[in-house]
Amino acid sequence: MIELNGVSKSYNGIRRAVDNLDLTIPDGEIFGFLGPNGAGKTTTIKMITGIIKPDAGQIRINGTDIAADPIKAKQRFGYVPDSPDLFLRLKGLEYVSFMADIYGVEQELRNSRIETLAKRFDMLDALGDTIQSYSHGMRQKIVIMGVLVHHPEVWILDEPLTGLDPKSSFTLKEMMREHADSGRTVFFSTHVLEVAEKLCDRVAIINKGKILFCGTFPQMQEHFQSHESLESLFLELTKHE
Amino acid sequence: MNNIWLLTKIMLKNSSRMGARKKGSEWKSLMLVALMLIGFLPMIISGVWFVAEMYDGLAQIGQESAILGMGLAMVSCAIFVLGIVYVITVFYYSQDVEHLLPLPLAPREILGAKFLVALFYEYLTELVLIGPLLVVYGVKSDAGVLYYLFAIVLFLVVPVVPLALSSILVMLFMRFTNIGKRKDRLRLIGGIVGIGAVLGFQYFIQRQNSAMEDIEQMQQQLLSGENVLLNLATQIFPSTKLAVLALVESGYWSGLGYLFAFLLATLAGILLFSFAGDRLYFAGVMGISDSAGTRRKVEGHAFAKLAQMRPAWWSYTIKEWRVIWRTPAYMLNCLLPSLLMPFLILIPLVGIQDRKDLLEAFRGWITGTGGISVAIFLAGSIVLAGMNSASVTAITREGQAFFLSKSFPLPFRQFLLAKLFPGTILSILSIFVLLAIAVWFLPITPLLAGLAVFVSIPGVMLMNQFGFLIDLQRPKLSWTSEQEAVKQNINPLFSLLFGGVLAAITILGVVSWGGSLIPVALVLFLVFGILNLMLYQVLVKKGPEWMDKIEK
Incomplete structure (x- = not known):
């Protein structure tokens, strides 16, 4: 579960990137975080993951306040950043193993998890090569593997489907569903509204740092008394902002 | 045209940090530049003096x-x-x-x-x-x-x-x-x-x-x-x-x-x-960033080796090592100085070898009972450590990956250890290279050699902690090439400058005291040991706060 209470962040003391955000993502849910470019999605995700500090408000991951006990809170989640061009000089396997070390995954467990993940993402033949030699999609896959190797309770994924081939994209969506169905939390941001519509249990639409809507897709249709697609509703919602 | x-x-704007500076930090930068100018002032003055003397001499004969x-x-x-x-x-x-x-x-x-x-x-x-x-x-x-x-x-x-x-x-x-x-x-x-x-x-x-x-x-x-x-x-x-x-x-x-x-x-x-x-x-x-993989499955022993479990801080250290070794720009700036710089210091020694009297004088000086010899060695090690960019670019080198690192559940002490380790080891390595060269040219007794290493280790540890402190204050995280991270970066200059000043203070202090070998070594060890502990305490206490402030 992720809870945000009155979270605000501004840059240079002027522009409010995130404005008094309240959000609760309960266990057992895939939660989609939508919004136009520059709406505050990545800033929110960076605050949840402890990369930047909110100016005000409180963030809890499975009940642990990230400001009060950052190490414990950070152990609870796995985070996929929006750009996978990281640690390019490491080999794929070195990177995943490094992530396993950071989260203290035991030897036996990590071996079997790496094997399973590599099979599911079709990466078995690439693990011995440096990440620099990977395509964009492969880099995305290795970053996702690095996160999933420690079986985090809460998944926080920033644009995780960008660049993935259809099969890997399908696999990741399948894994997200499995994870939520096992009673844990998946929080992800996306621009692909079809994916959000099909995959998410609930969505929030953010623009200019404020939540415009939060709820299920049918609730949204009811709210706007419309039977249009999420895309039309999204465009309508963010048009006048 | x-x-x-x-x-x-566009390129100049892109490579300068000024565009992305926060408000209110200009005066900080200005102050730093002013500090550096003051630091380099003796060098500039002696340069001016040298040219003026040369001019006067040559002018006499037109x-x-x-x-x-x-x-x-x-x-x-x-x-x-x-x-x-x-x-x-x-x-x-x-x-x-x-x-x-x-x-x-x-x-x-x-x-x-x-x-x-x-x-x-x-x-x-x-x-x-x-x-x-x-x-x-x-x-x-x-x-x-x-x-x-x-x-x-x-x-x-x-x-x-x-x-x-x-x-x-x-x-x-x-x-x-x-x-x-x-x-x-x-x-x-x-x-x-x-x-x-x-x-x-x-x-x-x-x-x-x-x-x-x-x-x-x-x-x-x-x-x-x-x-x-x-x-x-x-x-x-x-x-x-x-x-x-x-x-x-x-x-x-x-x-x-x-x-x-x-x-x-x-x-x-x-x-x-x-x-x-x-x-x-x-x-x-064309194709400069292409790098080909073998796309061969990793199995058996190779897999076990790469996936071996390690404590988090050690794993982080090994990651740092690998990145330094595999990145030409980092290797040139972090690894090679430790090995090559002692030789650069050596070259003048070779030069004066023809001048027997000078070398003899130097020998007499170094083999005397005074503590100055150990202070000179310590100063040399400190200067070498200042030339090594490993710790002073420890955060900068990560670039955008640093922000992912911030989301890791890694206690700051472990992070600090992992970041200081490579630079400190390299600096210690250069102590031994320097010692080997010194032993080759000068009749250094085993006692002096032992004491030199004994005092130099806390000396270079202090330099590395100081380097990390600088990088923690002002890391350069948005670079477009790894070379830019280590070369078009002012932080290594601070470390160099600090090394020079610290070395000068050490030598001046020991010269004015004039103590003999063992007391000087003990006092230097104690002084640098205490300075290390103090700086370590500052880093552990204030470090997490400083790290939190790095948001862009």
């Missing part, structure tokens, strides 16, 4: 213009050597290359802009190397306005030919090494051979000039045409002679003539560069 200007402006010749020759050589590194970085390994290649630009347009960027950085070097000389000469010779006008023009134009030559050399090298899967390795080997050549060259120069210890002898050499550096430089860059003549005769029409001749020679250099660039650049730069 318009495209060249446009590109140059040969003062030799100073200009030497200065311009020196600056041409320095720019040529430094240019090779800049060109490799700016022309080839900068990330904007991939964005520029698809644009409808001619090679000479991209090259022209990149050349100007490299030139801009060379001006900074030139300012330090020859700025004081030009001013001192002008003041001393009561030169007119024309002299200064000519000096400014020459200042701007002199680096062009050496830089064009190093560009052509690099373009040839890159063109013919852009082959096969192992091109990165091929280039690294080429680069190391290049460094070897530069070291050899320096050795050669030092050896030739070894008899040159005082100003009078240097003046003699300059007059009799025996100065190897000057001869070599004017042979490689014949146009330099025209520049000198233009300055010397700046009051006459002939000076103007020489200036034009020099400008023409420079223009020829630019044309040659442009001609070579059109033919060589694209063939060398």
